[in-house]
Amino acid sequence: MNILLAEDDLQLGELISFMLKKKGGYNVDWVKEGEDAYIYATTSYYDLIILDWMMPNGEGISICQRLRSEGYTGAILMLTAKDTIKDRINGLDAGADDYLIKPFEIDELLARLRALSRRNFAPLIEDKVWIQDLLLNRTNQTIAKGAKNIQLSPREFQLLDLLVQNKGQVLTRDIILERVWGFDAEVSMKTIDATIKLLRKKLEMVDQYDLLKSIRGVGYTLEKR
Structure with a gap:
């Protein structure tokens, strides 16, 4: 499975990227800015995108909204320290398929990725x-x-x-x-x-x-x- 990870925290991003490759066996591209996440998502194919909410040059929630408004149908999981009900609703309404609050265990992240992979996010054959x-x-x-x-x-x-x-x-x-x-x-x-x-x-x-x-x-x- 090909995953795009958008996380600006260098230590956390490196850890997630390493564990996704080691424990999940996934192919991972890691970017650290919102605009880069948008560019990668629209120019390459990913089975799933992991978006940090707070990033320079484009918040994750804005990138999610932008992708969905342009017809992106792949799975999106939002990472954030924002943990109020309103924040969760805003993230889901922006088009995220799942929402994981920081700090979290890597095993929980992997479990959520497996759950999302079981849902049908196959690319559409016809427009x-x-x-x-x-x-x-x-x-x-x-x-x-x-x-x-x-x-x-x-x-x-x-x-x-x-x-x-x-x-x-x-x-x-x-x-x-x-x-x-x-x-x-x-x-x-x-x-x-x-x-x-x-x-x-x-x-x-x-x-x-x-x-x-x-x-x-x-x-x-x-x-x-």
């Missing part, structure tokens, strides 16, 4: 997919029908793309939580329902409100036409 007359653009995270073009938020896009990949199947809220937010994320089922509601509003803007179906007491499905 666009049609659902009947609705176009989902995976590159810029938009939906379009005719001349109408609507921008999705990162969570709305992840949710819709998951439903598209499993069209015709009913996805439970637990599955959606695990695949979109991460199973151990501090997110309630109400957040999932609220995201569904926002996504429906955008589908309605392109005359596709009924495409997304609720299965009472179970979850959601994308109608297979």
